[in-house]
Amino acid sequence: MVSLADLRRCLAEGVPAGVGSEDTVRRQWWAALATLQEDFLLQGQPLDGLWLAAPLPALYEPALLQQLQGWVWAPRELDDLLPGSAPLLPGAGRAASTGGFQRLVLEDDDGTDPLLLVITPQLQVALCLDGPPEGRRLIVRFDPAALSEALRLIHERLLARDPEASSSLRSALQRLGPLRSDDQLGLRFWPRMGERLAAMAPSLTLQPLVHGGTARDRPGGDTPRAISSELALLEALTHEVRTPLATIRTLIRSLLRRGDLSPVVRQRLEQIDGECSEQIDRFGLIFLAAELQRQPGGEATLENHALARTDLSQVLRQHQELWQRQLARRGLELELEIAAGLSPVLSDPARLETTLGGLIDRFSRGLPSGSRVTVSLLPAGSRLKLQLSSEGHRLEDTASAEDSEQRELVGPVLSWNPATGSLQLSRQATQRLFHRLGGRLTERSGSGLTVFFPVC
Known part of the structure; x- marks a missing residue:
């Protein structure tokens, strides 16, 4: 059976090996999607054509979703996340000929790297990400040979797994008539994408995913x-x-x-x-x-993840203004209390700022407007104690027993409260993150959060 991994290998044939990180290629992917949609597809209105994507729709411009026929390979678990809720993929389930897109099943051997093919009479292009960790790459193909082989593989897959979708796709391609390939597309695409990429100011705390196999x-x-x-x-x-x-x-x-x-x-x-x-x-x-x-x-292990001397008090001061702005949007205040003369700790400074920001967000989600979040850093023997507390009563602590029972684990990583619409990292996942950073998190209802870091 043809998998989407086979399709990516087809598109990657003849393309130099990648040298990028996950963060790098994801930024390239976003820039490529913006370039394709805003500088190419939207400039050719009205549109006629089709697109196929995985693991979720890569197209996000409403005008394109309304005009083009789409097929999306998406995980089965999307429908199982919140049973009985509305579809998580807008447009799914509608006939492809009326806009939106049709759902296809993402199989276990397909992988989760993003993939997109767009076919119109004037523009045919395929984009995908692939490669091992630290060897990641963005692939963009305009050449007819690669695209024809990709469509052949897609047809073979659909014929075996979803004959109805195969027939719909074949009919859609026939309706498009002769396709015209422009040899100058690449010359126009890459400079424009470079401009968009340069304009993307990176987030200080955007973290990459390190692929390590299933x-x-x-x-x-x-x-x-x-x-x-x-x-x-x-x-x-x-x-x-x-x-x-x-x-x-x-x-x-x-x-x-x-x-x-x-x-x-x-x-x-x-x-x-x-x-x-x-x-x-x-x-x-x-x-x-x-x-x-x-x-x-x-369990998170530290053997292959070196920790370094980190000035935790400096990290807190550097991000105080950012965290204050984030809390202010929910009507909360931030107070920082740092003891003098604190020693550095062993941690991962590259990820520490993200995790601390996530911890503050997790702690403050249940606070009523007007509360003050106090972040204190104090010596505690051979460790430093980072504590989050508030004089306000947390909504989770004052909620009814019925509301407490409604909080559900969405697997081992996320917890979900349908009563409040709150989706957060589970306690176990948060503890694991801090263990990765050399810390130990303790959480007790009504007494705030505490993280202990070893002193250098």
């Missing part, structure tokens, strides 16, 4: 199919959230460079920028927590 490939992995399925779902959801947010943030920051904005407009744009960055970072943290879950026995 849990079934690792000895001692707990419930490998369940863990692998959850990671596939989280990767798909994370991609779906981060891609449009990254594009929105890029556009916002390009507008902020203008000098003719009124103070009110500038303030609103800065608020939108902050919200986008906060959610991109939040889902990056969820992504990292899911990856740690895939390690042997479900």
